Amino acid sequence: MAYVLDKTDAKILAILQKDSSRTTKSIAKELGMTTSPIFERIKKLEKEGYIKKYVALLNHKKLGLKQIVFMGITLQGHTRSYLEKFVAQINGFPEVIECHRVSGNFDYLLKLVVEDIEAYEHFIITKLTLLPYLGNVQSLITLSTGKATNEIDLSRLL
Amino acid sequence: MAYVLDKTDAKILAILQKDSSRTTKSIAKELGMTTSPIFERIKKLEKEGYIKKYVALLNHKKLGLKQIVFMGITLQGHTRSYLEKFVAQINGFPEVIECHRVSGNFDYLLKLVVEDIEAYEHFIITKLTLLPYLGNVQSLITLSTGKATNEIDLSRLL
């Protein structure tokens, strides 16, 4: 039987997805509880898979990766093997941090983080265009980012 | 004078962006050092802003948010005040986790995480269409996600 979250679990998730360096003590205090149940709940949330992992989010601009690019891609063939091969190869490109199969005007939508436009061009020439069955490619160059978060809306559960 | 990363710093960042629950002890062992320098370097990386924050990544599907949608949006007016107002209002929508000003066929590219298509439609009707100056809207419904990470490519620094 599936484990169902209560509001306390939701609050813990809300806190941790904002700042996972929070201590159980600090969370316990905020929620008016002791550390034991908070600790146990967090462990359960991890074990049950509600928490996928803990990561450090880096400042990509400071690390020299200033350009975000989205690409809408159309493939020429759509057999299962084409699609699988495409995704497999995309997974090997560290520049690509997201690859979504979509419905609409493209087959795939990619998100890339690269140094600059020049590096983007280099990626296209040396990597992307080597993929077979590639159809149309449309680039969306990010000029600025107005919002960027990984926080899931949990208000429904709170 | 700007602080420049060495390879040890890059390795630490690479480790932490994969798993920030790693202890300094564990990292120290992996890099053949003691905990003190690792600890100090991490603190410096935080202070200098290379590490933005630590977060828990949640399993959105398990939390009932199964649908990812991208939206290409065109505005009717492009004065500064239009754009600023648009971004400000977008920031108030928890469904929208990313909002990028882009060049190309759209003005903005949005990424949303919602329960399902129905919830997406509800978002459009009750929230998006209330925005003034809205021009064309194109939806890209995600069918499946072949890759999704937050890990920045640090190979250049290693």
Next chain:
DNA sequence: ATTATTTAAGGATAATATTCTGTTATATTT
């Protein structure tokens, strides 16, 4: 070569994570 400056090592301390036990509340069964 000599002197600063930075970086690491090693150990000490403080804080937190983790475990354990007894208790209370909640739910289930009869």
Next chain:
DNA sequence: AAATATAACAGAATATTATCCTTAAATAAT
């Protein structure tokens, strides 16, 4: 509704880590 089983909590004890401090080694500057 009473009895029983189950789950959640509080509080304390222990194990690990984080954090700080001092000294030594390494690197850079003079």
